[in-house]
Amino acid sequence: MTTANRNxxxxxxxxxxxxxGVNSPVRAFGSVxxxxxxxxxGEGAYVxxxxxxxxxxxxxxxxxxxxxHAHPAVIEAVTRAAQLGLSFGAPTEAEIDLxxxxxxxxxxxxxxxxxxxxxEATMSAIRLARGFTGxxxxxxxxxxxxxxxxxxxVKAGSGLLTFxxxxxxxxxxxxAADTIVLPYNDVAALEALFAEKGSEIAALIVExxxxxxxxxxxxxxFVAAMRKxxxxxxxxxxxxxxxxxxxxxLQCAQGLHGITPDLTCLGKVIGxxxxxxxxxxxxxxxNKLAPLGPVYQAGTLSGNPVAVAAGIATLGILSQPGFFExxxxxxxxxxxxxxxxxxxxGVAFSTQAVGGMFGIYFSAHAPQSYAQVMASDREAxxxxxxxxxxxxxxxxxxxxxxxxxxxxxxxxDLEQTIATARRIFx
Ligand SMILES: *Cc1c(COP(=O)(O)O)cnc(C)c1O
Numbered sequence: 001m002t003t004a005n006r007n008x009x010x011x012x013x014x015x016x017x018x019x020x021g022v023n024s025p026v027r028a029f030g031s032v033x034x035x036x037x038x039x040x041x042g043e044g045a046y047v048x049x050x051x052x053x054x055x056x057x058x059x060x061x062x063x064x065x066x067x068x069h070a071h072p073a074v075i076e077a078v079t080r081a082a083q084l085g086l087s088f089g090a091p092t093e094a095e096i097d098l099x100x101x102x103x104x105x106x107x108x109x110x111x112x113x114x115x116x117x118x119x120e121a122t123m124s125a126i127r128l129a130r131g132f133t134g135x136x137x138x139x140x141x142x143x144x145x146x147x148x149x150x151x152x153x154v155k156a157g158s159g160l161l162t163f164x165x166x167x168x169x170x171x172x173x174x175x176a177a178d179t180i181v182l183p184y185n186d187v188a189a190l191e192a193l194f195a196e197k198g199s200e201i202a203a204l205i206v207e208x209x210x211x212x213x214x215x216x217x218x219x220x221x222f223v224a225a226m227r228k229x230x231x232x233x234x235x236x237x238x239x240x241x242x243x244x245x246x247x248x249x250l251q252c253a254q255g256l257h258g259i260t261p262d263l264t265c266l267g268k269v270i271g272x273x274x275x276x277x278x279x280x281x282x283x284x285x286x287n288k289l290a291p292l293g294p295v296y297q298a299g300t301l302s303g304n305p306v307a308v309a310a311g312i313a314t315l316g317i318l319s320q321p322g323f324f325e326x327x328x329x330x331x332x333x334x335x336x337x338x339x340x341x342x343x344x345x346g347v348a349f350s351t352q353a354v355g356g357m358f359g360i361y362f363s364a365h366a367p368q369s370y371a372q373v374m375a376s377d378r379e380a381x382x383x384x385x386x387x388x389x390x391x392x393x394x395x396x397x398x399x400x401x402x403x404x405x406x407x408x409x410x411x412x413d414l415e416q417t418i419a420t421a422r423r424i425f426x
Contacts, residue, residue, distance in 0.1 A: 006051040010038045031398040032382045042069025044408035055394035056413050060404040063243050063268040068408030074272050074313045081309035095303040098312050108260045112280030114303040118242035118267030119147030121277040124297045125263045129203035129236040131295035132285050139204040141184040143213030143370030146205055146240050150175045185368050187225045198233035205238040208253035211402035213373045215352050215359025223257045242267035248355035249324050272314030274307035327356040331405040337418030345425035358403045387424040393417050
């Protein structure tokens with residue numbers, strides 16, 4: 001039986017009782033076409049599909065797996081925690097350890113609350129910002145994805161871009177009306193908006209390195225303007241670091257920017273592959289949360305002991321000296337190798353890396369905005385994606401996603417990836 005047959009059979013079976021055959025839309029290969037691979041196993045930098053074919057994995061479960069698949073220390077921590085009980089719905093000591101660790105690593109966090117997904121973190125942070133400021137309006141940027149809460153599903157990047165929907169059906173117009181969408185990296189538009197409506201803005205939420213419209217970096221001027229304008233107008237600055245948190249560096253994107261946000265959302269890496277996320281920030285804001293304050297937020301499985309164990313084990317390893325230097329070096333090596341191979345072949349192509357996160361673009365220059373991302377050659381990406389997949393390299397199945405390198409990607413994996421791309425570029 002060929003590779004495609006087994007994956008195709010599973011996809012057909014999946015579509016009977018699961019809408020579209022997947023539990024999260026981009027997994028369906030809708031953007032690139034073809035059949036999604038069903039995975040049976042992951043170890044280090046590699047995954048194996050239902051037919052036993054091996055791939056070098058640059059998706060890493062969409063970011064969490066900075067230590068690679070099934071890291072022994074994480075598996076051991078999870079196993080030990082599971083044997084002591086899967087969930088209590090009551091406080092455990094390990095939650096305090098994780099909260100202490102997060103606040104120690106990230107100076108902007110005075111207090112933090114644990115939740116189970118990035119969507120919950122951003123949705124809760126926004127409710128909190130509205131409750132704290134007594135204002136309703138929210139600013140987000142075109143192409144930034146902040147999870148799938150109603151008020152955030154407006155021009156929201158990757159999954160929606162992949163399917164060509166600027167926004168989701170089912171979001172009440174009244175809810176969307178309180179979300180103001182501005183172009184990313186456009187300082188003048190931001191200044192104009194604050195001049196007009198500054199006193200109505202509860203919060204500005206941003207992906208400080210956007211990773212849901214491929215990878216787009218915030219310019220220093222944009223970063224400075226977001227901090228100054230929110231501060232001057234009594235609005236809160238929310239850094240959505242669900243993707244960038246402990247992925248681009250040990251102090252996250254806010255450390256790279258030298259910025260102290262009022263609230264920060266974390267997820268992905270902090271759960272080490274388990275469902276765990278968090279939001280936190282200034283204590284005077286966090287104290288407005290129930291049970292101390294009037295802003296309600298809760299979760300049956302919040303701070304789940306097995307997820308917390310995975311998070312603590314992961315953060316313990318990535319906070320060792322030299323971790324991010326090495327990860328960033330390897331990611332840059334990959335990007336440089338791919339760029340050189342494309343240049344030699346005369347292919348219009350560019351790359352960018354930030355820590356363990358990268359973007360590849362079928363355009364001559366790395367994009368600065370959603371409009372520039374949309375102008376890249378999507379057909380060229382789709383052909384490249386399928387050729388790489390065939391040759392055992394698993395990239396994200398969409399031109400609008402960032403890629404991820406783990407500490408388990410060794411030089412020979414990166415060299416093999418570059419050599420494969422060189423053959424494909426021709
Ligand atoms: C993935 C992501 C989310 C949503 O997290 P989920 O765990 O998928 O709900 C929110 N914000 C950003 C920046 C993300 O990358």
